Amino acid sequence: MPVQTTAQTLRQDADALAAGYPALLAEADRVAALVAAGVHGRRRAGQGETFWQYRPYDPSDSANRIDWRRSARSDAVFVRDTEWEAANSLYIWRDGGPGMDWRSSKSLPTKKDRASVLTLAIASLLTRAGERIAILGESERPRSGRVGYERLAQRLALSEGAQDRLNGKLPAHAKLLLASDFLTDPDGWPQRLAALAARPASGIILHIIDPAEESFPFKGRIEFATPGGWMSPYLLGRAERAREDYRRKFEAHSERLTVTARQLGFTLIRHRTDQPPGPTLTALYQAFERSS
Structure with missing residues (x-):
């Protein structure tokens, strides 16, 4: 067989990454349409270039x-x-780490898919209102309008959501939307968020949670594996015995995120993947309104 070229390999990888894009975009548009009837446009005069x-x-x-x-x-x-440019537009980062591809049940979306739907939906609402949106560390510049939204959606679908994108170009006083489970190196998040706040920037932290991560419903003999396989699997003989300790650690993680967000001036919104996305999208839009 002929050896594939790098370009062919990249194209196949890109196609695989974008395979779920049409469905995610359709879901985001559906959620945005349901919420749009209850919100108002934001276009107004003010400082800007357009x-x-x-x-x-x-x-x-x-x-x-x-x-x-x-x-x-x-x-x-x-x-x-x-046109008034609210806080130099909104920059989005959606975590694409291995842990975000997990779900505890086939009836639930992965955390990555739900985060993608919610970030695309808020982008849809805001671009309709004339706001400019960009993918942090990946978009060349913020865009508005339907064409801008389509280009942003395509880029988000292909985005690996690496943490180093948080170091991307960001205007002073820009607004951010960070969507993640914040479980990859959780001890490092206070420093990452502090670095963003110092640039200075503020905005919304969208904490995505699978219900099993919060409740730990597992029983009996269970083997747990780390996302991406960076550690050897861990076998629990009776998983229910670890439930209370696990829940305390998860609550401590959530509380630390809450305190960090409050101290740095970020709005924290939590979303469980077993809940409908509409109420969370409304909360995101209202939080963006209040911060502008």
């Missing part, structure tokens, strides 16, 4: 805001408004 509208001059406006070319075509004086 033209929004002409409006009649007001005495409170400075003279350098007058558009003399437009005013010359009528008897009125007009001001050129640019």
Whole structure:
């Protein structure tokens, strides 16, 4: 057999990664459509670079805001408004680590799929309202509108969501949406979030949880394996005996994330994958509204 070229291999890998993209995009659009009826548009005038509208001059406006070319075509004086850019747009990071591909039941989505649906859905809502969205560390610049949303969705579908993307280019005072289970190197997250807050940036932490991670319903002889196989499997003879210790550790992890978010000015929203995405999407949109 001929040896595959690097380009062919990359294409196959990309196709495999994007295989679930149409279904995820359709689900995100469905969830966004359900929520959209209850929210309002955000477009308004303000500081920015993109033209929004002409409006009649007001005495409170400075003279350098007058558009003399437009005013010359009528008897009125007009001001050129640019579109308000809320906190320099929203930058999204969706964790793509091995642990995010896990689910405790075939009836549930993986944590990665649910995080993808929610981040795509909030992007859909915000781009409809004229906001600009980018994938942190991967998008060349924030985009708005349907075309911008489509390009962002394609990039998100292919994104590996590596943690080093958190070091990507980020304007000062940008808004962030970080979606993860925050279980990969949990002790390192306070430092990562502090580094983002120092840039400075703020926004929303979306904590994705599989119900079994919270309740630990396992019984009997169970073998546990780490995502990605970086450690040898661990065998428990009677898993139920470890339940209380596990729950305390998981609650401590969640509480630490809560305290870190509060101290750094992030809004924390939790979502369990056995719950419908609509209420969480509404909470995400409302949190973005409050932070703008």
